[in-house]
Amino acid sequence: MATPTEENYLKALLALTDAEGKASVSGLGQALGVSTPSVTSMVRKLHERGLVEYARYQPLRLTPAGRKAAALVVRKHRLTEMFLVDMMGFGWEEVHNIAEQVEHVDSPSFFARMDKLMGHPKFDPHGSPIPDTEGSIHDLDHRRLDECAVGETVTISGLNHSSNDFLHYLNDRDLSLHTELTVVAREAYDGSLTVSYVGHPREVLSQVVASKLLVG
Amino acid sequence: MATPTEENYLKALLALTDAEGKASVSGLGQALGVSTPSVTSMVRKLHERGLVEYARYQPLRLTPAGRKAAALVVRKHRLTEMFLVDMMGFGWEEVHNIAEQVEHVDSPSFFARMDKLMGHPKFDPHGSPIPDTEGSIHDLDHRRLDECAVGETVTISGLNHSSNDFLHYLNDRDLSLHTELTVVAREAYDGSLTVSYVGHPREVLSQVVASKLLVG
DNA sequence: GATAAAAGTTAGATTAGGCTAACTTTATTG
């Protein structure tokens, strides 16, 4: 039904509208690395298909059908990432680019089989929720590590953004999903946290890093 | 480097030139379901890239570089099919269409991982050889079942063509790769064979079927 | 060997997706 390009637009639009409910043409263009005229023209096509709310000079929104279509692409992406990590032995920093391609495979049985083999996982390797087959997204409520109090012991349950650099930073410090850590101290000046966890009695994380670690 | 379309052209050209060494524009068009003008224009592009030997009104051939590129696509296709069957539990009749898409994923590590997880298989689920990482194809020498003598016991080692209908025909009769069967009789009139194998003491195969079963 | 058929090419159009440059509308701000 949808081309890979359309799927990528929908997915980016879902990510952008997730916070605000709406997105700008330029924001979507930036997210996808295309010019604003390209966005305008594609967004109109998706509007004709009933997937995007669009009016000239107005912010973009997904329709319910668009939201569902987008979530099902995200489902394919995250199932793939989880499969690559859990069943094929890839590191969590290696899987995004492969999933970015595999997500466009048109074969319900392919993804259903992945899902079944993994026992219907609820989260991807970065802690993001895998939408269900209806396109509903059930997330955990996590807090940001930088908002935790000194003395608290929490478990990493997700990442706010998962760039390659950030994932390598975490790998270098043996930090991963499910790592249990205790907040030992907070530096008042720059908000950096000292944390401790298995094998790492004292590790300092900047506020920038701590704000990208979700715990719960 | 190559687009999915280019990869499909190269793959089809390798299949067509495999027997004769050369292929016609119309044959390639038919294999791909596109018109002859489309073939002419794509084949010229591949010629510019140094992958196809092309001269107006002359038969098409792959250059050594084109042959290698095509074989590497076939490698991705067949590794994928084997992975789908061996690691994901699909039937051999379900995997071709999925592999037709997955073969275009651009990620050497993805296919290297499949290969490793399966222990470097040499043949796909239909008995076709998986080209090596250099693009060399090492096939077994098989004979066609319809050329076997009455009384011979042989093992199915490949299929000449593997259409969905044919694979379902074989499934219905519990015939698959590695099935050992004995030629019990040959009907002189139409060349049909009576064979026997585990669970099937007498099964009649038409000459058409027998000619598509490779044994060795 | 002339003629008809088949195969291949050329020409011109289409659709998907993308771009830059110019223009218009909305938002900001002095």
Add this chain to the structure above:
DNA sequence: CAATAAAGTTAGCCTAATCTAACTTTTATC
């Protein structure tokens, strides 16, 4: 609230891949 800045749209062009219709070359046939 007028002037500027920012955002968005329009116009026009591009490349990849496809098509049909018309034409040319090659092959087959009498």
